[in-house]
Amino acid sequence: MIPENHYCHKATLLPHDNLDKIYHDTVYGFPVEDDNELFERLILEINQAGLNWSLILKKQENFREAFDQFDIHKVAFYDDADRDRLLNNAGIIRNKLKVNATISNAQQILELQKEYGSFADWLDHHHPLPLKEWTKLFKKTFKFTGGEITKEFLMSTGYLAGAHHKECAVYQEVVGSGPAWLTK
Structure with a gap:
């Protein structure tokens, strides 16, 4: 029995076209290999801090538009005009620390790509780590994590x-997709 306070239980109660339900059923927990998509996930999680995840999902398309589809190479070279544009964009979370973290983290991912080949390869290189060690690594590597x-x-x-x-019901689909947590 899925506990009532678990995301999976809540998702089962939502209509099929609800953004949380779609995210739960088709995105959450499935492996990601594309660096821009990994970057997007990181930035959405950063922007969710202190807010409701449903709000972030509602604004996801606005984020994609505002941040050039989360193209790491473009975001890494944003300048002050881009910062101002983002801080004046009502479609996203207009938090200066989060905007600056997004740009800084894109720059950091470019450095990781130089050293490891990709952001995904950097993650794979450090996998598996316990959460406490992952957290230390992320705090050392990225802003606002x-x-x-x-x-x-x-x-x-x-x-x-x-x-x-x-x-x-989605658990077996995730397992079948071969997430990294299955490999130790």
Whole structure:
């Protein structure tokens, strides 16, 4: 039985066209290999800090538009005019720390790509780590990341188990997609 406070239980009660339901059923916990998509997930998790995840999902398309489809190479070279544009964009979260973290993290991912080949390869290089070690690594590497942001990013991209309850209908789909947490 899935506990009532679990995301999977809540998702089962939502209509099929609800953004949380769609995210739960088709995105959350499935492995991601594309660096721009990994970057997007990281930035959405950062922007969710202190807010409701449903709000972030409602604004996701606005984020994609505002941040050039989360193209790491473009975002890494944003200048003051881009910062001002973003801070005046009512379609996204207009938080200066989060906007600056997004640009800084894009720059950091470019450095990781130089050293490891890709952001995904950097994650694979460090996998598996316990959450506490992942959190230390993320805090050392990226801006505006802490334990909860790191945990949710890693669960949402298949690096940590826990995105879905074992009795959730989506759990077996996630397992079948070969998430990193299955390999130790």
